[in-house]
Amino acid sequence: MDATQTAVFREQLLAQQRAVLAQLAAQRGGTIGRAEAAAEHFGRPEDSRAQVATDRELEFALDAHETEQLAAIDAALSRIAADTYGECTDCGADIAIGRLQVAPEASRCLACQDSVEHQRRPG
Structure with missing residues (x-):
C-alpha cells in the first residue's frame, strides 16, 4: 500500500x-462514566426493577461495543505507524482495498475473518 492510500485511511x-x-x-452527558449515566437515566421510581436491569444491560453492551470500536481503530492506527497497515494480522496477506474502504479498522483479510467467525459460532 502506498503512502497516499495510507494517509487517506489514517484520516478516515x-x-x-x-x-x-x-x-x-x-x-454520557459529558465526562461521567456509562454506569453513572445509566444510574441517572434509569433510576426513576416509576420504572420496574426488570426495566432498570434491562436498560443497564443495554448501556453496558453499548459501552463494550464502543470500547471494541475504539480498540480496533487504535490498533489500525498503530499498524499505520508500524507500516504494516493493510496486511492481515493472521496470515500476512494483503487486505483488499475494497474491504479497507468499508472497514478501515479491519485487521484480517476476508478468508481469515471468515475463519475466525466460523470458529466463534456455536455448534
Whole structure:
C-alpha cells in the first residue's frame, strides 16, 4: 500500500475515532462514566426493577461495543505507524482495498475473518 492510500485511511480512522468519542460524550452527558449515566437515566421510581436491569444491560453492551470500536481503530492506527497497515494480522496477506474502504479498522483479510467467525459460532 502506498503512502497516499495510507494517509487517506489514517484520516478516515481519525474521523471514526472522533465520532465514537463524541457519541460517547453525548450519550454520557459529558465526562461521567456509562454506569453513572445509566444510574441517572434509569433510576426513576416509576420504572420496574426488570426495566432498570434491562436498560443497564443495554448501556453496558453499548459501552463494550464502543470500547471494541475504539480498540480496533487504535490498533489500525498503530499498524499505520508500524507500516504494516493493510496486511492481515493472521496470515500476512494483503487486505483488499475494497474491504479497507468499508472497514478501515479491519485487521484480517476476508478468508481469515471468515475463519475466525466460523470458529466463534456455536455448534
